[in-house]
Amino acid sequence: xxxxxxxxxVEGLKKYFPIRRGLLRKVVGEVKAVDDVSFTIDRGETLSLxxxxxxxxxxxxxxxxxxxxxTAGAIRFRTDPTRNVDVAVLPRAELRPLRRQxxxxxxxxxxxxxxxxxxxxxxxxxxxxxxxxSLAARRTRVGELLDLVQLPRAYMNRFPHAFSGGQRxxxxxxxxxxxxxxxxxxxxxxxxxDVSVQAQIINLMLDLQERLGLSYLFVAxxxxxxxxxxxRVAVMYVGRIVEVASTATIFHRPKHPYTEALLSAVPTPxxxxxxxxxxxxxxxxxxxxxxxxxxxxxxxxxxxxxxxxELPRLATVDGSLVACHRSTELGLTGVxxxxxx
Amino acid sequence: MxxxxxxxxDLVTYFRPExxxxxxxxxxxxxxxxGGTLGIxxxxxxxxxxxxxxxxxxxxxxxxxxxxxxxxxRDDGGIVDLAKIDPRRREMRAxxxxxxxxxxxxxxSSLSAFYTIGNQLMEAVRLHRAVTTKEARQRAxxxxxxxxxxxxxxxxxxxxxxxxxxxxxxxxxxxxxxAEPRILIADEPTTALDVTTQAQILDLIRRIQDxxxxxxxxxxxxxxxxxxxxxxxxxxxxxxxxxxxxxxxxFHAPRHPYTQALLRSIPSVLAEPRSRLATIAGSIPHPYxxxxxxxFHPRCARSIAGVCDRTVPVVTKLxxxxxxxCVLYGRPAEAAE
Ligand SMILES: Nc1ncnc2c1ncn2[C@@H]1O[C@H](COP(=O)(O)OP(=O)(O)OP(=O)(O)O)[C@@H](O)[C@H]1O
Ligand SMILES: Nc1ncnc2c1ncn2[C@@H]1O[C@H](COP(=O)(O)OP(=O)(O)OP(=O)(O)O)[C@@H](O)[C@H]1O
Ligand code: SF4
Ligand SMILES: [Mg+2]
Ligand SMILES: [Mg+2]
Numbered sequence: 001x002x003x004x005x006x007x008x009x010v011e012g013l014k015k016y017f018p019i020r021r022g023l024l025r026k027v028v029g030e031v032k033a034v035d036d037v038s039f040t041i042d043r044g045e046t047l048s049l050x051x052x053x054x055x056x057x058x059x060x061x062x063x064x065x066x067x068x069x070x071t072a073g074a075i076r077f078r079t080d081p082t083r084n085v086d087v088a089v090l091p092r093a094e095l096r097p098l099r100r101q102x103x104x105x106x107x108x109x110x111x112x113x114x115x116x117x118x119x120x121x122x123x124x125x126x127x128x129x130x131x132x133x134s135l136a137a138r139r140t141r142v143g144e145l146l147d148l149v150q151l152p153r154a155y156m157n158r159f160p161h162a163f164s165g166g167q168r169x170x171x172x173x174x175x176x177x178x179x180x181x182x183x184x185x186x187x188x189x190x191x192x193x194d195v196s197v198q199a200q201i202i203n204l205m206l207d208l209q210e211r212l213g214l215s216y217l218f219v220a221x222x223x224x225x226x227x228x229x230x231x232r233v234a235v236m237y238v239g240r241i242v243e244v245a246s247t248a249t250i251f252h253r254p255k256h257p258y259t260e261a262l263l264s265a266v267p268t269p270x271x272x273x274x275x276x277x278x279x280x281x282x283x284x285x286x287x288x289x290x291x292x293x294x295x296x297x298x299x300x301x302x303x304x305x306x307x308x309x310e311l312p313r314l315a316t317v318d319g320s321l322v323a324c325h326r327s328t329e330l331g332l333t334g335v336x337x338x339x340x341x
Numbered sequence: 342m343x344x345x346x347x348x349x350x351d352l353v354t355y356f357r358p359e360x361x362x363x364x365x366x367x368x369x370x371x372x373x374x375x376g377g378t379l380g381i382x383x384x385x386x387x388x389x390x391x392x393x394x395x396x397x398x399x400x401x402x403x404x405x406x407x408x409x410x411x412x413x414x415r416d417d418g419g420i421v422d423l424a425k426i427d428p429r430r431r432e433m434r435a436x437x438x439x440x441x442x443x444x445x446x447x448x449x450s451s452l453s454a455f456y457t458i459g460n461q462l463m464e465a466v467r468l469h470r471a472v473t474t475k476e477a478r479q480r481a482x483x484x485x486x487x488x489x490x491x492x493x494x495x496x497x498x499x500x501x502x503x504x505x506x507x508x509x510x511x512x513x514x515x516x517x518x519x520a521e522p523r524i525l526i527a528d529e530p531t532t533a534l535d536v537t538t539q540a541q542i543l544d545l546i547r548r549i550q551d552x553x554x555x556x557x558x559x560x561x562x563x564x565x566x567x568x569x570x571x572x573x574x575x576x577x578x579x580x581x582x583x584x585x586x587x588x589x590x591x592f593h594a595p596r597h598p599y600t601q602a603l604l605r606s607i608p609s610v611l612a613e614p615r616s617r618l619a620t621i622a623g624s625i626p627h628p629y630x631x632x633x634x635x636x637f638h639p640r641c642a643r644s645i646a647g648v649c650d651r652t653v654p655v656v657t658k659l660x661x662x663x664x665x666x667c668v669l670y671g672r673p674a675e676a677a678e
Contacts, residue, residue, distance in 0.1 A: 248614050266610050269564040269568045
C-alpha cells in the first residue's frame with residue numbers, strides 16, 4: 001500500500017456481469033459495470049464516488065464489501081498498522097473478522113431495518129453475532145451508540161415503524177458503528193431524506209468522523225451533498241474513473257469535460273445565478289456496449305479524432321488525476337467558489 | 342399584469358380514512374399567469390401532489406376537495422370554478438388534458454406497456470380534436486419532434502419500455518401537450534432522472550413554454566430547480582402555503598421562518614467544502630398528528646408560546662406579490678376555531 005495512512009487501496013478493480021439470453025441462458029455479452037477502477041482512502045478521510053445512474057458506484061462498493069466477487073483487481077484493506085489483506089481474494093471464512101472493520105450504511109432507512117425487532121435488538125445484533133453474549137453489556141453499548149447518534153436512550157425498546165426517516169437513518173448509523181469499524185461504506189445515505197433531515201444526517205456523519213477517526217467511502221449522485229462531506233471526489237463514467245481530485249479542485253477547477261458538464265447541470269439555489277448550462281446531448285452510454293476510445297466522446301464537446309479511437313488513461317495534471325486526451329490544453333469551467341458567491 | 346389564468350383560493354382537500362383525518366391541503370392560495378411558471382416547493386407530505394391532483398380533480402379516495410375555489414379562465418374569457426364541477430363530468434374530462442396538461446413523476450406508471458407511444462399520442466390528440474387517423478399520426482410525430490426525441494418517425498412505433506427514463510419523460514411531456522393545453526402541471530418531472538437528463542428536460546420545458554406562452558406549475562422539493570425555473574414561488578408546509586412571492590424575494594428576502602430555515606439547510610455546490618449545514622430541529626410530524634396553531638411552531642426558533650401554538654396565523658401581504666402566513670408580520674392572528 002502506498003502510505004501507512006492509507007486504509008483502503010483499490011487497484012485495477014473490474015466487475016463484469018454476464019449477459020445471458022435464450023433458453024440455455026447462453027452468455028452473449030458482458031456488462032462492464034466496473035472497469036479498471038483504482039483509488040485510495042486515507043484514515044479519517046472521505047472519498048466520494050459520484051456519477052450518473054448505472055456508472056458503477058454501487059457495484060464498486062459491493063466489491064469492497066465482497067457482496068459481489070470482483071472479476072479482477074485488488075482491494076487492499078489495512079487491518080492494523082502493520083498488516084493489510086486483499087479483500088478481493090480472501091476466502092469466505094476469513095471475511096468475518098473483516099466485516100467488523102468495514103461497515104455499511106444503506107440508502108433506504110425504511111427497508112433496511114427489521115420491523116419486528118426493537119431498536120436495542122437491531123443495534124445490538126452485530127454485538128451478539130460477534131460474541132457479546134451478556135445482555136447487560138449489549139444494552140450498555142447500545143446506550144452509548146444512541147448517545148453517539150443523538151437519539152434518546154429511551155427509544156431502545158421501540159420498534160422502527162415509530163420513527164421518522166431521519167431517525168431510522170440514525171439507527172442504521174448506530175448499528176454500523178457498533179463494532180468500532182474503521183471504514184464506512186455509505187451508498188446514497190441521505191438521498192431518500194427530506195432536505196431538513198438530510199442536513200442533520202450530513203452534520204452527524206461529519207461529527208462522527210471527527211470523533212472516531214472514521215474513513216468514509218461516500219457514494220452519491222447529488223453533487224451538492226458531496227461538496228459538504230468530501231475531502232476528495234472521484235467521478236465515474238460508464239464503469240471508469242475519469243477524474244479524482246480534492247473537493248475544492250473538482251468543483252472549482254475540473255479537468256475532465258464530463259465533470260465540467262456534470263457541474264454545469266446542477267441547479268444552483270440562487271435565481272440570480274441562472275447560468276447558461278452545458279446541456280449534454282444524448283444519454284449515458286450503456287456499460288454493455290461502451291463506445292470505443294473515450295466512452296464520453298459521443299457527448300463531449302471537445303472530442304477530437306483521437307478520442308474516438310484511443311482510451312485515455314488516468315494521468316496527473318496539476319495535482320488532479322484525469323483521464324482525458326485533452327486535459328492539459330483545455331481550460332474548463334467549474335462552479336464559482338463560495339468566496340465569489 | 343395580465344389576469345391570472347388560474348387562481349386557487351383557500352383550497353382545502355382532506356383525506357378521511359378510518360384512522361383519522363389527513364389535512365393534506367389546508368387553505369392553499371396562489372395565482373398562475375399566462376406564460377408564467379409557478380413553483381410549488383416543500384418537503385415530503387406537505388401537500389404538493391394533492392394540490393396538483395385537486396386542481397385536476399383526480400384526488401384518490403378517501404380524499405376530497407372540501408372547500409375553496411379553483412378558478413380557471415378559459416379561452417373565451419369565461420371563468421369556471423373547478424372545485425364546483427363534478428369530477429366525473431364531461432366538462433371536467435375536457436379540461437383535464439385539454440386546458441390543463443399534466444406530467445407526473447413516474448413515467449412508467451402513466452404510460453401503457455400495451456400500446457405504442459404513437460397509439461397513445463394519437464388517442465390523446467383525438468380526444469380533443471376531430472382528425473383523421475393519418476392526421477393524428479402526423480401530429481404524434483410532430484409532438485415527438487417537439488420534445489426532442491431523435492428519429493420521431495421510427496420512435497412513434499416504439500413501446501415505452503424500449504425507451505430510457507429521459508426519453509420516457511419526454512414522451513410524457515408530448516402526451517401532456519397533445520391537446521395544446523394552456524397550462525402544464527409538472528409534478529416532480531425530473532426527480533427520478535440524473536442531473537444531466539434533468540437539465541435536458543428543464544431546458545425542454547422552458548423552450549416549449551417560450552414558444553407557446555404556456556403557463557407552468559412546477560412542483561418539486563428541489564430548491565435548485567425552483568431557483569432555476571420559477572418566476573413565482575409558493576412554499577408549502579403541512580398543507581399550507583406559508584409564503585409566496587417572486588422568486589427573487591423568496592430566495593433573497595425570505596420572511597417565513599420555515600422558508601428561511603429551509604434555504605439555510607440546503608446543501609449547495611457553492612458552499613465551502615465540508616462545511617456543516619444549518620439544520621431545522623425535529624422532523625416533519627406524522628400526517629395524523631399535525632400541530633395545532635401554526636403548523637411549523639414545534640420546529641420554529643422564533644415561535645411565541647401561547648400564540649403560535651394556539652392560533653393559525655393569517656396571510657399578511659408584505660407587498661403586491663409577496664405574502665407570508667406568520668404572526669411575526671404585523672397582522673393580528675385569527676383565533677383558532
Ligand atoms: N447483478 C447484476 N447483474 C447484471 N448487471 C448488473 C448487476 N448489478 C449491476 N449491474 C449493471 O451494472 C451497471 C452499474 O450498476 P450500479 O448499480 O453499480 O450503478 P450505480 O452507479 O450505483 O447507479 P445508481 O446511481 O443508479 O445507483 C449497470 O448497468 C447495472 O445495470
Ligand atoms: N390516498 C391517500 N390517503 C391518505 N392520505 C394521503 C393520500 N394521499 C396523500 N395523503 C396524505 O396527504 C399529505 C400530502 O401528500 P402529498 O402527496 O400531496 O405530499 P407531497 O408534498 O407531494 O410529498 P412528496 O414530496 O413526498 O411527493 C400527506 O400527509 C399524505 O400522507
Ligand atoms: S478524451 Fe476526448 S472525448 Fe474524452 S473527455 Fe477528453 S476530449 Fe472529451
Ligand atoms: Mg447505486
Ligand atoms: Mg408528491
